[in-house]
Amino acid sequence: MINATGLELTARAIGEAVGEGSVRDTIFFRDQATLDVRPEDVHRILSHLRDDADERFDVLASLHGCDYFPHEPRLAVHYQLLSTERGERLGVRTRLTVEQAETTGVPTVCDLFPTADFQEKEVFDFFGVRFEGHEDLRRLHMPEDYEGHAQRRDFPMGGEPVLYTFNEHKVPRWYE
Amino acid sequence: MEIRRQPLQTEPQAFPPEQPGELRVRQLRARQLLRGEIEDSQLAEYVESRVGLTTLEKAQNWARANAPWPLTFGLACCAIEMISVVGAPRNDAARFGAEVFRASPRQADMIILSGRVAMKMAPVIRRIYDQMLEPKWVISMGACASSAGMFNNYALVQGADRFLPVDIYVPGCPPRPEALLHGINRLQEKIKGQPDLGWRERYRAQGTEEVWGRTGAEAPAGGAPR
Amino acid sequence: MSSPGLGTPYRRREESVTLERMEAPLAGTQVESDAELFTINMGPHHPATHGVLRLLCTLEGEVVRDVTPLIGYVHTGIEKSCEDQQYWKVIPFVERMDYLAYYFNAYAFCAAVERLLDEQVPPRAQYLRVAHMELNRIASHLFWLGTSALDLGAITVLWWALRDRDMILDLFEMSGGQRLHPRYFQVGGVIEDIPPGWARKCLDFVAQMRTRIDQYEALLNENPILLERLRGVGVVSQDRLKQLGVTGPLLRASGDPWDLRKTIPYSSYEDFEFRIPVGTVGDHYDRYRVRIAEMRESLKIIEQAVEGIPEGPFITTNRKVALPPRHELATSMEALIHHFKLVTEGFRVPPGEIYEAIESPRGELGCFVLADGSSKPARVHMRDPSFINLQCLHDMAEGELIADLIAGIAMLDPILGGIDR
Numbered sequence: 001m002i003n004a005t006g007l008e009l010t011a012r013a014i015g016e017a018v019g020e021g022s023v024r025d026t027i028f029f030r031d032q033a034t035l036d037v038r039p040e041d042v043h044r045i046l047s048h049l050r051d052d053a054d055e056r057f058d059v060l061a062s063l064h065g066c067d068y069f070p071h072e073p074r075l076a077v078h079y080q081l082l083s084t085e086r087g088e089r090l091g092v093r094t095r096l097t098v099e100q101a102e103t104t105g106v107p108t109v110c111d112l113f114p115t116a117d118f119q120e121k122e123v124f125d126f127f128g129v130r131f132e133g134h135e136d137l138r139r140l141h142m143p144e145d146y147e148g149h150a151q152r153r154d155f156p157m158g159g160e161p162v163l164y165t166f167n168e169h170k171v172p173r174w175y176e
Numbered sequence: 177m178e179i180r181r182q183p184l185q186t187e188p189q190a191f192p193p194e195q196p197g198e199l200r201v202r203q204l205r206a207r208q209l210l211r212g213e214i215e216d217s218q219l220a221e222y223v224e225s226r227v228g229l230t231t232l233e234k235a236q237n238w239a240r241a242n243a244p245w246p247l248t249f250g251l252a253c254c255a256i257e258m259i260s261v262v263g264a265p266r267n268d269a270a271r272f273g274a275e276v277f278r279a280s281p282r283q284a285d286m287i288i289l290s291g292r293v294a295m296k297m298a299p300v301i302r303r304i305y306d307q308m309l310e311p312k313w314v315i316s317m318g319a320c321a322s323s324a325g326m327f328n329n330y331a332l333v334q335g336a337d338r339f340l341p342v343d344i345y346v347p348g349c350p351p352r353p354e355a356l357l358h359g360i361n362r363l364q365e366k367i368k369g370q371p372d373l374g375w376r377e378r379y380r381a382q383g384t385e386e387v388w389g390r391t392g393a394e395a396p397a398g399g400a401p402r
Numbered sequence: 403m404s405s406p407g408l409g410t411p412y413r414r415r416e417e418s419v420t421l422e423r424m425e426a427p428l429a430g431t432q433v434e435s436d437a438e439l440f441t442i443n444m445g446p447h448h449p450a451t452h453g454v455l456r457l458l459c460t461l462e463g464e465v466v467r468d469v470t471p472l473i474g475y476v477h478t479g480i481e482k483s484c485e486d487q488q489y490w491k492v493i494p495f496v497e498r499m500d501y502l503a504y505y506f507n508a509y510a511f512c513a514a515v516e517r518l519l520d521e522q523v524p525p526r527a528q529y530l531r532v533a534h535m536e537l538n539r540i541a542s543h544l545f546w547l548g549t550s551a552l553d554l555g556a557i558t559v560l561w562w563a564l565r566d567r568d569m570i571l572d573l574f575e576m577s578g579g580q581r582l583h584p585r586y587f588q589v590g591g592v593i594e595d596i597p598p599g600w601a602r603k604c605l606d607f608v609a610q611m612r613t614r615i616d617q618y619e620a621l622l623n624e625n626p627i628l629l630e631r632l633r634g635v636g637v638v639s640q641d642r643l644k645q646l647g648v649t650g651p652l653l654r655a656s657g658d659p660w661d662l663r664k665t666i667p668y669s670s671y672e673d674f675e676f677r678i679p680v681g682t683v684g685d686h687y688d689r690y691r692v693r694i695a696e697m698r699e700s701l702k703i704i705e706q707a708v709e710g711i712p713e714g715p716f717i718t719t720n721r722k723v724a725l726p727p728r729h730e731l732a733t734s735m736e737a738l739i740h741h742f743k744l745v746t747e748g749f750r751v752p753p754g755e756i757y758e759a760i761e762s763p764r765g766e767l768g769c770f771v772l773a774d775g776s777s778k779p780a781r782v783h784m785r786d787p788s789f790i791n792l793q794c795l796h797d798m799a800e801g802e803l804i805a806d807l808i809a810g811i812a813m814l815d816p817i818l819g820g821i822d823r
Binding site: 250251252255263264279294297326327328329330331332349350 | 448
Binding site: 029030032034058059060061062064065066067068078080084087089091113114115117118119122139140141142143150151153155157158 | 473474477479481482483485486517518520644645646647648649658660665666754755756757759766768770772780781783785789790792793822823
């Protein structure tokens with residue numbers, strides 16, 4: 001995607017290959033291209049971009065999650081594709097509500113890009129997005145039985161209140 | 177401009193340099209001792225000049241302090257400065273007897289918690305600390321191990337002293353290798369029984385927690401302690 | 403004292419990590435059904451792992467059949483903490499992720515924010531950034547060399563590498579104020595110009611380092627023990643590495659000259675002349691040679707950067723983003739107001755999201771920043787190279803002996819701060 005028109009052409013090509021309405025939106029911001037897609041079509045779209053497109057992308061550079069609270073749909077999974085032949089990047093993102101993420105979720109891309117294994121576990125750990133078809137979807141960083149999804153925006157930061165001289169004698173210490 | 181040079185004021189030396197002929201005198205006196213030719217007060221004087229007297233506890237503490245063997249316990253960035261302490265020729269922990277980093281907790285004397293203590297890691301550290309044999313000491317190196325540093329969040333234990341008794345806290349993010357060595361020196365003084373009370377001694381003062389008590393319910397009406 | 407842990411909640415939590423995947427037939431291996439498989443746990447506290455990495459290894463005798471890394475033992479929640487800090491306050495947080503390549507973390511974040519702000523970085527700042535990043539690359543590779551050689555048994559190299567690393571840290575202390583994690587890179591440039599004498603000292607270091615690298619190579623390159631342990635061991639094909647998303651020296655050792663400094667240049671890397679060392683076979687020995695050669699190339703870049711550094715401002719002159727110089731605060735009212743707003747509230751970034759990737763010593767380090775128009779980022783995520791590279795440990799170590807697994811971890815160069823974040 002060198003420019004915005006190239007992005008539109010790619011979006012149209014994907015729409016023809018995968019299905020109408022699979023690409024919800026195209027964003028071209030500061031010379032970076034992003035496609036906003038439907039969650040259920042993610043696997044087909046990435047497979048098209050890897051194998052069938054005119055301009056192919058062979059490496060999944062990054063898979064990460066994001067929480068757009070308070071804008072709905074809240075949770076998002078971002079895929080950053082990279083083409084080593086042309087030195088170009090393309091971002092694909094899919095946005096889901098919390099209920100969608102926890103029930104149906106997003107199809108896994110581990111079969112296309114094995115690098116997604118750890119990264120999908122991380123997204124599940126921190127955002128609660130389920131990846132269908134992932135063989136071993138469990139928490140990665142937090143302990144196995146941790147409750148809550150830590151990087152959602154409404155999850156509390158944790159820690160403890162900072163003691164200043166004005167509240168030093170009012171705040172109960174952790175041993176009380 | 178006239179430059180006056182003065183020799184450095186040093187304390188009187190414990191072992192002044194030997195005068196010529198002294199060695200021969202010592203040899204003759206030693207021979208007399210072995211033959212049983214010295215008596216009574218001369219004997220007492222001789223023994224006192226050649227032998228140091230101390231309690232067993234002090235000797236034990238001296239030995240323990242001068243060879244604290246740390247456990248290899250690097251967690252995060254502070255571990256790199258810790259390895260610089262032991263490895264880099266510039267700041268050498270071997271001078272203080274701490275160059276032998278043991279991997280097994282059973283063989284180590286002290287554990288230097290260098291790095292951030294995550295919630296997941298805390299029980300592991302506790303288990304390793306429990307496996308160490310007495311006497312053991314803990315140096316909490318860096319801001320993260322002492323008090324969670326800048327990470328006031330869900331993932332870190334807010335200070336390692338929540339689950340381990342800590343002897344020395346070394347502040348810094350990361351502390352310079354010299355700071356860690358200073359911490360090891362303070363630990364050595366503590367082991368020998370002369371802990372440096374720091375600002376409490378310098379200002380002859382008490383801390384707020386000592387004046388106000390645990391919950392501060394007894395806080396004086398005026399605010400800061402007088 | 404009784405050994406704690408048998409009835410405690412931690413033990414129960416440990417048991418929740420099931421070994422079903424190990425006990426079931428292993429995909430992709432030729433293991434006879436009556437093979438005796440034995441699963442051991444390495445770490446998180448272990449003298450050979452570079453940080454708190456826990457490995458569940460399934461062994462058949464001495465041969466490794468499966469390796470599963472379990473991570474999270476130094477998870478600090480940095481990404482979440484960043485959402486609560488102003489943009490310039492995020493820089494020290496983000497520096498502490500991959501704690502050997504601190505300038506790279508800071509640069510990735512600063513570059514992402516500069517792109518969001520559409521801010522131009524003055525050329526002097528770009529050259530200074532390049533010089534510091536390449537020095538950090540050498541420092542990181544030296545530390546890797548020292549600890550890997552220590553793992554493989556060549557203990558002398560640890561002392562030498564740390565000695566040279568001390569020289570680089572002196573340079574960092576001179577310019578940034580601290581050996582590790584100085585907040586030297588800021589959004590828009592660098593926080594302060596280099597002091598007089600830094601350039602001279604840096605060039606002296608470069609000259610000295612060339613002979614030092616010759617000494618390292620003389621000691622290690624044809625060492626029979628190293629050759630036995632590293633040659634032909636841990637070969638992973640280039641396609642498999644690309645599938646696994648592995649970048650950096652690991653990919654270059656297998657033959658692919660993919661380096662973001664050359665392919666998608668950033669921060670005026672296109673002005674410098676340097677080559678990309680590439681391996682042929684893709685075994686551990688190639689990975690070792692590639693990193694040593696990268697150190698030499700970095701020395702070239704530093705020399706060119708320091709000798710050719712242009713004059714000019716060291717940070718952007720846009721007062722809405724960068725602090726004004728202190729002498730102006732006494733005379734200019736606008737400078738005072740800008741200073742006040744920047745320090746208390748911070749600059750605001752218009753809404754948008756950016757993914758910016760650079761070449762760190764371990765591979766592609768990407769930074770994703772989502773801005774929502776306020777002075778605090780809404781999401782900061784680092785695509786850390788060690789995290790992705792860890793996935794190829796399984797391929798590297800399968801079918802090899804335990805000692806090769808240790809060599810594999812050493813050559814993989816994992817930094818747990820980056821893996822766990």
